[in-house]
Amino acid sequence: MASTIASAQKSSVNVTSELESMTTISNLPKYTDAVVKQFSSYDTTGNNDDGFSGKYSFVRKNPDSSLVIFEDKGAGVINRIWTPTPTNDTLDFYFDGSKKPSYSIKFSDLFSGKIYPFNLPLCGNQVGGYFCYFPIPYKNGCKVVFRGKKLEFYQIQYRNFGKNARVKTFNPNLSASEKAAFEKLSSSWKAIKENILSSPGIETIAVDKILSPGQSLSLVSLSKPGRFLGFEIENAKQFEGLEKLIDIKITWDNENQPAVYLPLSDFFGYAFGKISMQSLLSGTANNTNYNYFPMPFEKNAKVELIYRKGISNGHAEPLTIKARCYFSPLPHDPKTEGKFYTFWNSDKNAALGKPHVFLQGAGRGHYVGTILQAQGLNPGMTLFFEGDDYTAIDGKMTMHGTGSEDYFNGGWYALLDRWDRKMSLPLHGSLDYSLPFSRTGGYRLFLADKMPFQKSILHTIEHGPEQNNKPADYTSVAFYYADRAISTSQLPDAKNTMVFVPDTMMIYPQLMNLSFNGQATIDGNNFIGRNGAQIRVDLQEIPNGKYKLYTDLETAADGAEITFWQRQTKISEPISFYSTQKEVKKKMFLCDLDINEFRNTVTLHFKNDKAKNRVNIGRLILVKSKP
Template identity: 35%
Template structure:
C-alpha cells in the first residue's frame, strides 16, 4: 500500500494511507558517484550538502578570536585581546599564509569601522568594507542569508579565499568581540584569490547557496546526495509498543541516506527522553547514531525547537539531511523504554540512493552525552576521539542548579585538533553565533537561523540552549579531536547539567564510548525553587490603568549591587487597588508556594496575591523603618500550569506609619510543594 506526501515551502506534512512504500526503481546501469573533491572547496561547499561527508583537504583549521589570553573572562569586553598586533593602519585581526580561506566571521558588536582585506602580499586592499556590512546583506557579494544576524550575533559565511596570504585590518582604535575561522590547504590546491565573485559561474554558485540557506525546514534531500543520482524514497508506518524495538529501515547493500523524516514530532516530545534512535553501518554491532529521538533533532528540554537547513522540526515532522554514506549495509532502529502506556504510531521516510561510500568519505556519527553534574574543574566534553574525520555540528542544552543564574554560559568553547589548541571561543552563546544572553531581543528567546540559533533561554529556570552546524567551517582532524565548552566564566567551578549531541564524520569507528545512561539519568529535570527577578527581564503582564509608574533600578544596598522593579503610585486606580502582574514560566504543573523578595522601607505598601479577583493567602507588609532587603515572604500556595502563568500582585493597603504606597520588588519565588 502507499502513503502520500505533501511538501510545502512552509513545512513538511506526512499523511499516511498505508503501511510502507518504496518509490523509484534501480539506478541506471553504471551510475557512479562523482568525486570532484578539488571543486568542493570554498563557495562550492555552500551549494550542496553531499560535500559534507568528504574528508577535508585542509592541512589545518583554526580561528582568530578576542579570547582572554590570561584565562580570565575579558573575551572582548575591554578590547584588550581583540587583535593580534597593531600597525600604522589599525588593528590586525588575522594574518595567514596560504593557500586558504576565511570561512566564518562572527561578532555581537559590529561597528561602522572599515575592515581592509589585503591579499597575496598586495600593497593595497582588494576589499574595504564597514565591519557591519559584512553581515547586513546590503553589500554584494555579502548577501543574505549567507550572511545575517539574530539571537544577538552577526555571522558571515561567505568564503574569502586567498592563494598566498591574507591580512585583515580593522581601521579602528578599539574593537570588542570577534571570531574568524579559517582553513589552510596544501600548495597544490588552487583556490583562486577572492575577486568579489563577479564571474557568471561564481554568481550562479552564490545563487545556489542562497537557495539552500533559504530552504530551512524544506526537503533538501536532493542536495545531500551526489548530483544527478536517482533517489529512492521508502515510507513506513510502525507501531512502537512500550519496552520494544522496531526497525524503520534496513538494507544489505551499499548506499547513502540523504534524508530521514520522522513523525509525528509531538510523539517524541516530553521530559522523559525514553524513545531512543540507533543507526548502524556496515555490520557494526555498535550504533553510529545513539540519541534520544527528540534531542537528535534539536529538541530543547523535551520541546521541538530547531529548524535549520540540515536538521530540526518543521510542522509535526522531524528531519535530518546530513549525508550518511555506507559500504554494504544500514539499519535504523527505534526503541521505547516506556514501561507502559499506549503504543507510539510512527511515520518514517528514508530518502536514499544505492551509491555506496566513496574512499574520500567518512561515515556519519551522532552521539548524545550528558554530564549532570558537570565535572568540577573540567570543561564539558562534546567529543574526544582518535582518528581522521571532521565535526559538522553540535547542540547543547545547559542548565544551572541555581535559579536566575546563567553565568555558566560565560564559558568558552575550545577545539583541540591533532593535539593542538586551534580554536578558542569567547563565550558559550558566541559558539552558536549568538550574543548577549539575558538581553531582550538578543540571546533571550528561541531563534532559528540556517546553520545556528538559540533553542531556548530562560533565566528563571537557569536554562540556555543553542545549536550550530558547520558546512565550510567544519572542524577537520587527521589524528584526534577534542571539542569542549566551559561551564563557568573561569575554572569550570559552576556545577551544571549539560546535555549535547555532536554530529561528525569519521574514517574509522570513534574511540569515544557510545553509551547512554539509564532512563532516570536522561530525564529532563527542573529546579524545585524558581526565582524570577523583575529588575531584569521578567515579562510584565499588566499594571494599573492610571497613576502608576514602573521603573527598573540598580543601586548598591548594604554593599551589594541590587536590581529591582520600583513601583510607585498616586491616588486610586480605576478598578480599585493598584496592581502589577507578571508572566512566570514554570517547568511543571503542580502546587507552588509563592513568596516575594523586596526592599522594605518607610514608604512601602502592603502586597497580596490575587487570582480571579480573589485574595489568596496572606497580605505582606513591606514597611520598615529603615531601607533593607526583606524576604522571601510567603504570599500563598496555589496550583499552577506548566508553562506561562499570570501572577497578579495588588497593593492592598498601607501601614499607618508608611509615608507612601510603593513596592521595590527584587524577586518572585516559586517553590514546589510535594
C-alpha cells in the same frame, strides 16, 4: 566542481566553489585536508575577560593605534566572522601581501545587509549575535585591520591550504558565476528535500508500524551498498516528554558498535523533551522530524527504534510510527569519504574542574555539527553559559571561543530579544532559554567550515566562566564523519535521559511577561502603580504545583503597599515596601501560590497612595512545597 575540496592543490578554491560547498550537501561526507583555525578575543589567562575590556581583542597594535585582528600566510579562506558588538569602524582587508587595503567595509556592514554580497542568508544577526558566513578567499596571505579605538568580542574562523594551492582572491564585484552560486544557495537551502528527491536512482522506503513499550522496531534494514539521503518521522509531538523513552539506533556494515545510539528527541534537536530545532539539515517542522545528513555505507545498514520502559508510574502507550527513508544506490567510497557517526554525551552533574566533552577520539574524519542542552543545577542566572569552547586537532589547539552562546553565533543571554528564547536559523540557533528553569541550549552546523582531523580531535566546552565551576547537567550530540567510530556513547537509560525539573525557580524583571491595568508602569526593577493600578506577572512557564513566593526587594520612602492576587482571589496580606531610608532585603516571603492551568498568573494590586507608589523587586523566587 566538487563542493568539498579534498586537496586544495588539485582543485581551484574561489567564492563559487565555497558557496557550492554549502549547497551541495551530498559532498558533506568527503574528506578534506585543509587546516581549520580561529582568531578570537578569548582571555589567554583563563579568566573571563573575553572581549569586555578589549585587552585580548587583537593580534597586535599598529603604530597608528589600529588593531590587527587577523593574519594568515599562504592560501586560505575566511569562512566565518562573528561578534555581538559590531561598530561603525572600518575593517581593512589586505590580500596577497598588499601594502594598501585591498577592500574596506564598516564592521557593522558585514552583517547589516546593506553591502552586497554580505546579505542573508549567510550574513545577518539574531539571538544577540552578528554572523558572516560569506567566504573570503585569498591566494597568498590575508591581514585584517580594525580602525576603531576599541574592539570587544570577535571570532574569525578560517581554513589554510598552504602556499601552493590554487585560490582566487576575493573581489567584492562578483563574477557572473559567483552571483549565480550565491543566488542558487538561497533557493537550494529552501528546496533541500526537493533536491534529495531529484537525486539519480532515489528510492523512498515508507514505514507504517506500531512500536510498543519495551520493544524495538526495525525501521529500515538493507543488505546492499548505498547511502541514506534523509529520514522523516511523522507526529513528532508523540516523542515529547521528560523521560525521552524512544531511542534511535543506526548500524553500518555490521560494525561492532552502533554509529548512532541516543534518544530520538536529542537526535532531532528537541530541547529538554520538547520540539525545538529547525536547522537546515535536522530538526522538526510541521510536526515531522527530519534529518538530511547524507549517510553512506558499504555493505548493509540497519535503523532501529527502541521504546524503553520509564521510571514514572504513568502508563506508556503504543506509538504509531510513520516514517520515510530516502535511499540512493551510490555506495560509500572509503578512500574519499567518511561514514556518519554521532557521539551522545549525557553529562549529569558535570564534574567540577573539567569541561564537557563534545567529541574526543583518534582517527580520521571531520566534525560537522553540535547540539547542546545545558541545565544549571543552581537556580538563578545561567552563568554556566559563560564557558568557552576549545578545539584541538591532531594534538594542537586550533580554536578557542569566547563564551557558550558565542559558539552558537549568539550573544547576551537573558536580555530581551537577544539570547532569550528558542530561535532557529539554517546553520545555528538557540534551542531554549529559561531563567525560571536555569537552562538553555543551542546548535551549530559546520558545512564549508567543517573541522577535519587526520589523527585526533578534542572538542569541549566549559561550564562556568572560569575553572568549570558551575554545577550543571550538559547533554550534547556531536555529528561527525570518519573512517570508523572514534568514541563510544554511553547507552541511554532511565536515569541519563530524564530531564531535570528544579524545585526552586526564579523570574527576573528583564524577562517577565507583564500585563498592566490602570496607571501602572515599569522602570528597570521598579514597578510603579498610581490610583490603585495593577501589574500581572505571567507564570505559564512554571510547572503546576504549590509554591512559596519570595523576592529580593528594596524598601524606600516612596515604597508602596501592595497585595497579591490570583485572578479575583486575594492570596496575601498587605505588604509594605515603605521605609524611611532605603533598605535591601533578600528572599523575603510574600505569599503561598497554587499554580495550575487555570491559575498561572500573579497580580500586584497597588494601594491608592500618590506619594507611596513604587515597588522595587530584584527577582521573584518560587520554591515548590513538599507534598
